[in-house]
Amino acid sequence: ASLIFSPLLLAFPPPDAQPTEAETAVWNQVSAVLEEAHGILAELQSYNGAGQEIREAIQNPGDLALQEKAWNAVCPLVAKLKRFYEFSLRLENALRSLLEALTSPPYAPMQHLEREQALAKQFAEILHFTLSFDELKMTNPAIQNDFSYYRRTISRNRLNNQQLEAENEVNNEMANRMSLFYAEATPMLKTLSNATTKFVSENKTLPIEDTTDCLSTMACVCRVMLETPEYRCRFTNTDTMLFCMRVMVGVIILYDHVHPVGAFAKTSKIDMKGCIKVLKEQPSNSVEGLLNALRYTTRHLNDDSTSKQIRALLQ
Numbered sequence: 001a002s003l004i005f006s007p008l009l010l011a012f013p014p015p016d017a018q019p020t021e022a023e024t025a026v027w028n029q030v031s032a033v034l035e036e037a038h039g040i041l042a043e044l045q046s047y048n049g050a051g052q053e054i055r056e057a058i059q060n061p062g063d064l065a066l067q068e069k070a071w072n073a074v075c076p077l078v079a080k081l082k083r084f085y086e087f088s089l090r091l092e093n094a095l096r097s098l099l100e101a102l103t104s105p106p107y108a109p110m111q112h113l114e115r116e117q118a119l120a121k122q123f124a125e126i127l128h129f130t131l132s133f134d135e136l137k138m139t140n141p142a143i144q145n146d147f148s149y150y151r152r153t154i155s156r157n158r159l160n161n162q163q164l165e166a167e168n169e170v171n172n173e174m175a176n177r178m179s180l181f182y183a184e185a186t187p188m189l190k191t192l193s194n195a196t197t198k199f200v201s202e203n204k205t206l207p208i209e210d211t212t213d214c215l216s217t218m219a220c221v222c223r224v225m226l227e228t229p230e231y232r233c234r235f236t237n238t239d240t241m242l243f244c245m246r247v248m249v250g251v252i253i254l255y256d257h258v259h260p261v262g263a264f265a266k267t268s269k270i271d272m273k274g275c276i277k278v279l280k281e282q283p284s285n286s287v288e289g290l291l292n293a294l295r296y297t298t299r300h301l302n303d304d305s306t307s308k309q310i311r312a313l314l315q
């Protein structure tokens with residue numbers, strides 16, 4: 001198999017993959033979204049929350065100045081959370097366009113990945129962003145704390161018939177949708193897996209395998225890159241390794257959500273044992289988080305069809 005993959009392997013993730021003419025339209029669309037991704041991650045990384053202000057306001061319910069201080073601290077944060085949420089919708093559209101391009105007839109998934117390396121790279125970058133975002137979100141309890149304080153304050157004021165100006169920014173319907181989003185342990189990944197499931201179910205004429213084969217092929221490329229010393233030594237820095245790890249886990253999770261029997265079954269086109277093993281061998285702080293993503297955000301791990309060996313590897 002590695003022979004077939006060699007052109008891709010040499011170039012994955014292609015450092016400077018330029019779009020061909022056929023790729024340009026989709027590439028430009030996705031590129032505009034990806035350009036924002038760095039800023040979103042940086043904002044999330046520096047998101048400190050208003051924990052202190054909220055605590056003081058709750059402990060001193062009669063102190064209006066403290067209520068106002070907490071409110072003023074929370075509002076700009078909620079505006080940030082809204083930006084993140086809105087970005088997830090743009091990311092979802094970008095993913096859709098990529099899936100359409102990478103599965104369109106008459107080419108097989110492998111041919112697509114070879115012909116459209118620039119798009120394959122963008123797909124990988126979306127997954128990399130997604131796993132990075134969720135890792136940061138998961139380790140930041142302030143997000144849900146801030147958002148629920150915000151919602152409680154709004155509804156208390158609504159009871160008192162006070163209209164808060166902030167409601168114009170995040171209306172009730174938006175707040176409900178944001179709540180559902182941030183209630184997910186891994187909101188971005190969930191958005192992508194929902195979108196992939198929807199893509200597959202809406203395109204009835206497109207065999208589901210075309211989409212899942214695209215995902216399993218990418219998982220295989222990443223696994224082979226991580227476990228083959230000749231390729232590994234091409235990794236100039238740990239970022240590239242981390243990139244491959246995240247992309248591999250991302251496509252596994254999408255595959256598991258979209259494929260009827262999932263990634264862990266014997267018939268799965270993903271070598272799960274190999275993927276988990278190679279992941280565990282990586283000298284990176286992110287391994288445990290990625291293993292947790294496989295443990296807790298896949299659908300089929302606990303199915304009877306999952307082998308004992310795979311279960312044991314993930315224990």
Ligand SMILES: *[C@@H]1O[C@H](CO)[C@@H](O)[C@H](O)[C@H]1NC(C)=O
Nearest residue numbers: 180181184187188190191194
């Ligand atoms: C994903 O879809 C499920 C079921 O339709 C829904 O309940 C959930 O809120 C969605 N999550 C996201 C993040 O879109």
Ligand SMILES: *[C@@H]1O[C@H](CO)[C@@H](O)[C@H](O)[C@H]1NC(C)=O
Nearest residue numbers: 100103104105202203205206
């Ligand atoms: C998938 O469905 C969408 C809308 O339902 C359509 O625009 C698109 O062309 C379809 N793609 C494929 C590959 O069938």
